[in-house]
Amino acid sequence: MKTCICLRCDQHFCYRWQTKDDGTKSLISDPCNHHHGKFRWDKTQVSEKNKKKKTWTCCGQRYYRSPPCTTVKHHVTDLNTKFDDSSQRYVATGQTTIRTRDIVALDCEMLFTVDGLQLGRVTVLNSRGKKLFDECVLYPEEDIIDYCTQYSGLTDADILFATYTFEEVRDYVLSIISEDTIVVGHSVENDLKVLKIAHSKVVDTSVLYPNDNPRHKTALRTLTEKHLGRTIQAGANGHDSTEDALAALDLAILHINNTLPW
Ligand SMILES: [Zn+2]
Numbered sequence: 094m095k096t097c098i099c100l101r102c103d104q105h106f107c108y109r110w111q112t113k114d115d116g117t118k119s120l121i122s123d124p125c126n127h128h129h130g131k132f133r134w135d136k137t138q139v140s141e142k143n144k145k146k147k148t149w150t151c152c153g154q155r156y157y158r159s160p161p162c163t164t165v166k167h168h169v170t171d172l173n174t175k176f177d178d179s180s181q182r183y184v185a186t187g188q189t190t191i192r193t194r195d196i197v198a199l200d201c202e203m204l205f206t207v208d209g210l211q212l213g214r215v216t217v218l219n220s221r222g223k224k225l226f227d228e229c230v231l232y233p234e235e236d237i238i239d240y241c242t243q244y245s246g247l248t249d250a251d252i253l254f255a256t257y258t259f260e261e262v263r264d265y266v267l268s269i270i271s272e273d274t275i276v277v278g279h280s281v282e283n284d285l286k287v288l289k290i291a292h293s294k295v296v297d298t299s300v301l302y303p304n305d306n307p308r309h310k311t312a313l314r315t316l317t318e319k320h321l322g323r324t325i326q327a328g329a330n331g332h333d334s335t336e337d338a339l340a341a342l343d344l345a346i347l348h349i350n351n352t353l354p355w
């Protein structure tokens with residue numbers, strides 16, 4: 094098994110299994126101590142010289158190397174380690190598909206498995222915001238490292254009782270999106286990356302509405318609140334790919350209406 098660097102704590106690690114008395118295998122726990130927030134400028138923390146200070150958004154500690162405030166059972170990686178698995182190879186959108194649409198909105202939710210960051214749920218909407226496809230992906234329970242429920246909204250019931258495998262879900266998405274379909278989304282490269290789909294015609298709302306700082310992207314939630322007067326991702330259950338895809342679609346339509354000369 095390949096050694097990876099944990100996305101959360103920067104430590105090198107590799108997943109290891111132990112065989113239980115009944116012959117089944119279980120992942121050996123390798124605790125990950127980290128900060129689950131970000132180290133950011135904090136307007137409420139001003140030093141004597143009236144300089145702004147950075148703090149961890151998760152626990153308010155003031156130093157980058159402050160002791161981690163969060164411990165979880167396993168480290169996580171976004172590296173896919175099953176290089177020999179055909180499902181891990183990219184598939185390009187084709188010329189003709191069964192259910193081709195001219196324009197679709199796309200959003201994915203992701204989770205961590207023993208094979209890195211993977212697709213957990215995908216939603217595809219048509220140009221009027223109607224749902225064309227919305228499915229979770231089936232994974233064996235022993236492969237799941239973290240459902241990332243706080244961000245993805247995914248739960249064990251969503252994944253363990255899902256109907257379709259990754260390949261089946263991707264095949265259906267490829268039956269909707271041809272190489273001429275315009276795919277609307279927010280930071281849509283991340284969605285295509287986790288779907289392992291190569292596609293070039295995209296409208297990305299993170300590009301239509303650029304951040305003042307070119308090194309950053311404005312969050313979909315912020316854009317939706319500012320331009321559509323709508324609140325999304327507000328619940329305790331994380332993101333909802335249907336809600337996010339619709340927000341990206343409405344933002345793209347608003348931008349087109351505001352910029353075209355009619
Ligand atoms: Zn913290």
Ligand SMILES: [Zn+2]
Nearest residue numbers: 099102125168
């Ligand atoms: Zn870690």
